Amino acid sequence: MKFNTIYLIAVAFMIIVTASCKKDLANANVNPDQITSAKYDPNLLLTTAQLAYPGATNVGGSAWATKWGAVGCFIQHVASTSSAFYYGDKYINNIGAMGEMFQDSYTSDVQPVIELYQLTANKPQYRNLHQMARIMKALIFEQITDLYGDIPYFQAGLGYYDRIYTPVYDSQQTIYNDLLKEVSQATDSLTEDGDKPTGDIFYSLSSDQIGEWKKFGNSLLLRMAMRLTKIDIATAQTYATKAITGTTMQSNNDNAIVEHIESGNALTSNQDAVQIFGNDSLDLRLSDTLVNNMKKYNDPRLAVVAWLYDGVTADSTSANQIGLPPGYIIGGNNPKVDITKRSDYPANGLAGYSRLSDNILNIGAPSLVVTYAETEFLRAEAAVRWPGITGDLTAAAHYKNGVTAAINQLSTYGTFPSITDGAIAAYYANVKYNAADALEQINTQYWLCTLMDEYECYANFRRSGYPALTPTNYPGNVTSGTIPRRLTYPPSQKTSNLANYNTAVARLTGGDKMTSRVWWDK
Structure with missing residues (x-):
């Protein structure tokens, strides 16, 4: 999963120019030497979007303030005696910190992926790159809407193209319908006869780059489909069936990973x-x-x-x-x-x-984006809900695959000490599949295997209800001693996009609070 380091150098340049490229494009007829869409490789924008997704370009913001300060504590992967820094441990309403992810994402994640989507649309030389842009766009927006609910989606990032500076907040139901459609169509449209994008961090060095992206797309589609099991079981089953039929990840070799470099470059x-x-x-x-x-x-x-x-x-x-x-x-x-x-x-x-430990928390440690282990747990749950959907393999078989893969994926970190096959077998004997407790077992293992992927773990916990965490009831908490169900919007939206913010808040039962539930969490 290693990638060409030249793109890490180039992407730093791209991040700097992306924010100003709109002005450059507008003045292209005045100064032919300025950077325009015709003068740089959009592959670099794919690199930017992939780096940004796990928080790599959000310098000084949401990875700490929102991911660990709130969400990691909500799901009890971590805890803290601090009520200021790690406010999520005590369900304190730190609205500025909770909104960091929203603000950072629209700057560092959404803008480059929208730019990539626009610059590659209807261009045969970028046919596959455009489909990858669609999948990355869906991946990014899924993470934001899972945390906040209704968000700007269809009009987001279109300030230059459509002069939209105060985008409407779309309903999460509408967003999810489009995410499922986009990932499904984009995955089907990837072709071996098309381009082989060189700015791809995930799979550019694979001998089967397009095949890997198809498995990645189908695995993401399965994750999105299963998110709807509390609210729209028919749609969940339809898209889960399509994803599984289309082939999801088959081993840890298919994991989508962002490799990082131990350097002074943030x-x-x-x-x-x-x-x-x-x-x-x-x-x-x-x-x-x-x-x-x-x-x-x-x-x-x-x-x-x-x-x-x-x-x-x-x-x-x-x-x-x-x-x-x-x-x-x-x-x-x-x-x-x-x-x-x-x-x-x-x-x-x-x-x-x-x-x-420093095995998994160091500046050179990789970020796992979507993994085979997660996918096998989702396939196991799909098999429990809809027997026969996964073909010959049973829910028990997918569950065992997931447990084994979740342990073995730690080798991505270059960990020490190594874990033997015997230790894995002994562990599985202790957590062996039991049909009577299948959903709890599957989703508890999902909780374990998504350590370091706090946003995804939080979403799956709210969807599944597992593991059955015991909430805290710290004096002064704002949730009446219940685990928060969402993050609140950043205060900046009240000044920069007030009318649309108010409309979105009015659709939330209880208003813009940590106890309000997103659409699929009803």
């Missing part, structure tokens, strides 16, 4: 690591919900993803790992939420709680 670094370490490297810890689940079933991943670190030495021994309970602070006037008053508080303080 554009090519893993922003999870850059922003967590840059803002607060001491207080974010793995939740005891996660650690206890992994210890209970002797999960071999624990020694890879967790360690105890005192600033000098690191201990990755599974038996020694201790997760931080959510909903606590250090000190204060309420002994019920002062973690130092607990009888099991470590003698060495916060250092006694496990944190994300």
Whole structure:
């Protein structure tokens, strides 16, 4: 999954010029030496969009403030004693931080992918690149709408092309209908007879680039289809059937991955690591919900993803790992939420709680975008819901494939210690498929395998209801002690797009709150 590093250098240039290219295009007849759409390779915009998706170009913003400050805590992958930085641990309403992802995405993710879509439309030399643009566009917008609900979609990013500067918020139902259509059509339209895009981070070095994109497209289509199982079961089944029939990912070799580089260039670094370490490297810890689940079933991943670190030495021994309970602070006037008053508080303080290891949290660590393991869990659930949909393989078989692949995908990080086949087999024996608890098992494993992909994990948790997390009830929380169901819009929308913002808020039951539910979460 490695890609040509020349594109990482070029993309930095592209990110700088993208914001100004509209002005350049408008003045093209005045200065023929300025950069125009005819003078640069749109492949670079694909690189930009792929880098931006996991947060790589959102320097100083949403990867920390929204992904880990809110969502990672909501789903109890992580916990913190801070109520300011990691407000999601206590369901505090930090509207500015929750809106960071919205603002960053429309700048760093949406703009380049819309530009790519427009510049490659109806151009035979970019036939496949255009289909990839459609798929990437759907991937990006799915993530935004899953977090906020109704968002600008059809008019987003069209300031230059259509002079639309205050885009309408489209309903999530309408957005999802279009996302499913776009991914389905784009995947079907990819052709071996067309171009082989060189700016593709995911698969450009594969001997079967177009085939890989078809599997990626179908896997994404399956994920989108399964998102609707609470709200529109007929549409979910229709598109799940189409995705599965069209061939989804077949092994970890098909995983869509953004590789990062250990360098001083923030554009090519893993922003999870850059922003967590840059803002607060001491207080974010793995939740005891996660650690206890992994210890209970002797999960071999624990020694890879967790360690105890005192600033000098690191201990990755599974038996020694201790997760931080959510909903606590250090000190204060309420002994019920002062973690130092607990009888099991470590003698060495916060250092006694496990944190994300440097195997998976470092500036050179890759970002997994869509994986075979996730896809197999979704196929397992589809087989439970609609027997026979996956053909010869049963739900149990897909579940086992998912468990095995989820563990083996850690090799992407170059992890140490390695996990043996024997350890995987022993773990599976502890979590073996049981038809009576199938949906809980499948989606709990999905929760485990999407550690580091917090937005997707949060969406699947809200959709499936698993695992059954115990919410916190920290004094002053704004959700009445319930796990938040969405993020609130950024305050800037009240000044830059007030009328459309108000219309969108009016459609939310309860208004623009963390307890309001997006359309598919009804």
